[in-house]
Amino acid sequence: MTQPGFSGTFTKEFETLLRWRRDVRHFRRDPVPAGVLDGLLATACLAPSVGLSEPWRFVRVDDPARRHAVREDFARCNAEALAARDGSDAGDYARLKLAGLDDAPHHVAVFSDNDPAQGRGLGRGTMPQTTTWSTVMAIHTFWLAATAAGVGV
Numbered sequence: 001m002t003q004p005g006f007s008g009t010f011t012k013e014f015e016t017l018l019r020w021r022r023d024v025r026h027f028r029r030d031p032v033p034a035g036v037l038d039g040l041l042a043t044a045c046l047a048p049s050v051g052l053s054e055p056w057r058f059v060r061v062d063d064p065a066r067r068h069a070v071r072e073d074f075a076r077c078n079a080e081a082l083a084a085r086d087g088s089d090a091g092d093y094a095r096l097k098l099a100g101l102d103d104a105p106h107h108v109a110v111f112s113d114n115d116p117a118q119g120r121g122l123g124r125g126t127m128p129q130t131t132t133w134s135t136v137m138a139i140h141t142f143w144l145a146a147t148a149a150g151v152g153v
């Protein structure tokens with residue numbers, strides 16, 4: 001297979017994509033068009049992984065009860081994090097919008113298999129954390145693809 005060439009225009013736009021990828025905190029509530037999210041998840045799976053182990057596991061969380069359970073878990077963890085901060089910056093921390101859990105129309109939970117059969121352990125004998133890093137690569141790939149598609153993450 002021959003690698004395609006990338007035009008100068010594309011290269012410039014790619015840098016623009018990297019510059020404009022943002023940690024989005026405010027979300028529209030209407031769903032993204034059908035198929036877009038699945039397409040972005042498929043693109044995320046193009047990420048590199050240790051030994052080609054592809055340890056990422058993306059789970060769409062659509063069920064309202066499950067979304068509520070995630071929200072409750074967040075609230076508990078956030079309260080703990082708030083309690084651990086001293087008074088001077090606790091207010092600032094509380095004002096940060098740390099969760100799109102209420103508004104975002106789609107939730108995706110990402111898990112990482114720490115001992116996947118795929119890849120047969122190649123490359124991670126002395127660095128087991130490389131499976132987690134591989135999953136991080138997939139998240140970043142998803143993030144970039146979503147930004148290019150005009151979808152906030």
Ligand SMILES: Cc1cc2nc3c(=O)[nH]c(=O)nc-3n(C[C@H](O)[C@H](O)[C@H](O)COP(=O)(O)O)c2cc1C
Pocket residue numbers: 021022023024097098
């Ligand atoms: C590994 C990682 C962990 C992060 N954890 C949090 C987090 O716990 N809470 C949060 O609000 N943002 C989190 N962020 C988002 C960063 O705060 C954000 O990416 C950073 O401020 C830079 O902003 P930008 O993504 O818009 O460039 C995380 C980002 C990364 C890459």
